[in-house]
Amino acid sequence: MGSYSTSSNSSKLLFRQLFEKESSTYTYLLADVSHPDKPALLIDPVDTTVDRDLSLVKQLGLKLIYAINTHVHADHVTGTGLLKDKVPGVKSVISKASGAKADLYLEPGDKVCFGDLFLEVRATPGHTVGCVTYVTGDASDRPQPRMAFTGDALLIRGCGRTDFQGGSSEQLYKSVHSQIFTLPQDTLIYPAHDYKGFSVSTVGEEMQYNPRLTKDEETFKNIMANLNLSYPKMIDVAVPSNMVCGIQSKFQPFTYSPEMKGRI
Numbered sequence: 001m002g003s004y005s006t007s008s009n010s011s012k013l014l015f016r017q018l019f020e021k022e023s024s025t026y027t028y029l030l031a032d033v034s035h036p037d038k039p040a041l042l043i044d045p046v047d048t049t050v051d052r053d054l055s056l057v058k059q060l061g062l063k064l065i066y067a068i069n070t071h072v073h074a075d076h077v078t079g080t081g082l083l084k085d086k087v088p089g090v091k092s093v094i095s096k097a098s099g100a101k102a103d104l105y106l107e108p109g110d111k112v113c114f115g116d117l118f119l120e121v122r123a124t125p126g127h128t129v130g131c132v133t134y135v136t137g138d139a140s141d142r143p144q145p146r147m148a149f150t151g152d153a154l155l156i157r158g159c160g161r162t163d164f165q166g167g168s169s170e171q172l173y174k175s176v177h178s179q180i181f182t183l184p185q186d187t188l189i190y191p192a193h194d195y196k197g198f199s200v201s202t203v204g205e206e207m208q209y210n211p212r213l214t215k216d217e218e219t220f221k222n223i224m225a226n227l228n229l230s231y232p233k234m235i236d237v238a239v240p241s242n243m244v245c246g247i248q249s250k251f252q253p254f255t256y257s258p259e260m261k262g263r264i
C-alpha cells in the first residue's frame with residue numbers, strides 16, 4: 001500500500017492510501033503539512049471505515065476540511081455524511097454534473113485548495129455522467145509529485161464499467177484519452193478501486209499496458225459491451241444514498257423508493 005510523507009523544504013504533501021476490502025475501494029488522505037493548520041481532505045471515503053480514517057487524521061494532527069467524491073458510487077455508501085456528523089465544519093464535495101447533493105459542487109477547471117496545495121478538477125465522464133479526476137498541484141510552485149485520482153474512470157490495467165448510471169464507453173474512451181493520457185507520463189495514477197492487487201500506476205504505464213484503453217475506440221467499445229459483469233451487490237442502496245450523502249448522515253437514512261430504480 002503506497003504512502004509517504006515529506007518534511008524537506010522541497011515538498012510538503014502528506015499522502016496516505018487506505019483500503020476498504022469489502023468493496024475494494026481506495027480512500028486517499030492528503031494534507032498540506034507545512035501549513036500551520038495542516039489542512040486535510042479525504043477522497044472517496046467509505047462509511048464503514050470512517051472511524052479508521054478519522055483516527056489517522058487525529059494521530060497525524062491534521063485538520064480535516066473536505067470529504068470529496070470522484071463520483072456517485074454504486075458499490076458502497078460514501079463516508080461523507082458520517083464525516084460531516086463526526087467532524088463539524090467538514091464540507092462535502094462532488095461534481096455538479098453528478099446531480100448529487102453536497103455542500104460544494106465542482107466544475108471542470110475548479111481547484112479544491114488545502115493550504116498551498118490544490119486538486120484541479122478534470123471532467124472524465126463515461127463510467128458515470130458526473131465522474132471527475134482530481135490532479136494535484138502546488139500554488140507556491142514547489143516541485144511536488146503529480147498525482148491523478150481517477151475514480152473509476154481509469155483503473156490500473158482496467159477501467160470503470162459503462163453499463164449503468166449514464167455510462168457510455170464512447171465518452172469514457174474520449175475522457176481518458178483527452179483528460180488523463182495528456183498528463184505528463186510520470187503522473188501517478190491512483191484509482192478508486194483495485195481488484196487485482198495493484199496500488200499505483202503511471203500515465204505512461206497505462207498508455208502502454210492498459211488492456212482496454214490501448215485499443216482503438218471501436219475495439220474498446222466492443223470490449224466494454226461484452227464485460228458481462230453482475231451488478232454491484234449494493235447498487236440499490238448505494239446509489240440513492242450517495243445521491244444525498246453529501247448532506248445526509250447514516251443516522252438519518254435516505255428512504256429509497258423502488259420507483260427510483262434505474263433513474264439515478
Ligand SMILES: N[C@@H](CCC(=O)N[C@@H](CSS)C(=O)NCC(=O)O)C(=O)O
Nearest residue numbers: 074075152158159160161229231232233
Ligand atoms: N463485485 C463488486 C462490483 C464490481 C464492479 O462492478 N466494479 C465497478 C466499479 S464500482 S461501480 C467497475 O467498474 N468494475 C470494472 C471492472 O472491469 O471490473 C460488487 O458487487 O460490489
Ligand SMILES: [Fe+2]
Nearest residue numbers: 072073074152
Ligand atoms: Fe463507480
